[in-house]
């Protein structure tokens with residue numbers, strides 16, 4: 001808070017009172033802190049793979065120069081690091097785009113079921129690789145919302161990819177769509193999409209912070225799975241742009257359900 005006092009003078013220049021003001025600067029400072037943390041996080045996330053790359057280049061120039069096996073191994077690691085940086089940059093671009101768009105309500109009528117069918121088709125290879133199957137309910141129908149098709153695709157790609165990454169292998173992901181006559185929070189008819197996994201679940205302690213940028217529960221596992229820590233932040237902004245809401249229900253040892261509820265079109 002900032003406190004100010006200003007005297008009030010009457011017509012003859014005589015002091016006859018004072019204006020006292022308290023200004024609340026906490027929100028301005030908070031958003032400035034968030035911005036500073038974000039920049040620090042990005043720098044850290046980019047510097048780690050860069051340091052690795054620089055080190056490997058040096059090794060390739062010197063000790064590994066005449067060792068083809070070591071050279072191949074190092075090149076493979078370098079490629080993985082470069083890909084990680086590429087993913088980070090493309091997620092950062094998505095995030096800034098959805099943040100910038102957030103105030104503009106999408107105007108196209110989009111069939112959420114068609115979006116989900118195309119997302120599942122896109123992920124076929126990843127699902128098979130992870131030995132995960134998808135059980136669906138209601139996605140063969142048609143449910144329209146006012147939406148941005150590309151962003152809705154990205155939203156569900158992120159949620160289903162997370163269910164693949166963090167739900168254990170050999171399990172099932174349940175994907176369902178239902179029409180809601182009236183959502184009590186949104187106060188309008190809506191479409192509700194549930195993405196449920198049978199993974200280890202999430203400690204309730206983490207739930208309120210899960211959609212923050214770079215928030216990860218298990219940092220090592222997220223990086224190992226190729227995560228950038230931005231997926232759920234992007235999801236939250238896309239849901240906000242669609243004037244919807246995101247609900248996360250999780251039970252440890254049972255699984256997690258991400259529910260996206262969007263006003264019906």
Ligand code: ADP
Pocket residue numbers: 162163166167197199200201202210215216217218222223226227228229230231232233256
């Ligand atoms: P990441 O790129 O690390 O996956 P996200 O923003 O998508 O970042 O997710 C943030 C964190 O939330 C993840 O690091 C993970 O710890 C946790 N998480 C996300 N989805 C799930 C899930 N379905 N089951 C368990 N944990 C999850």
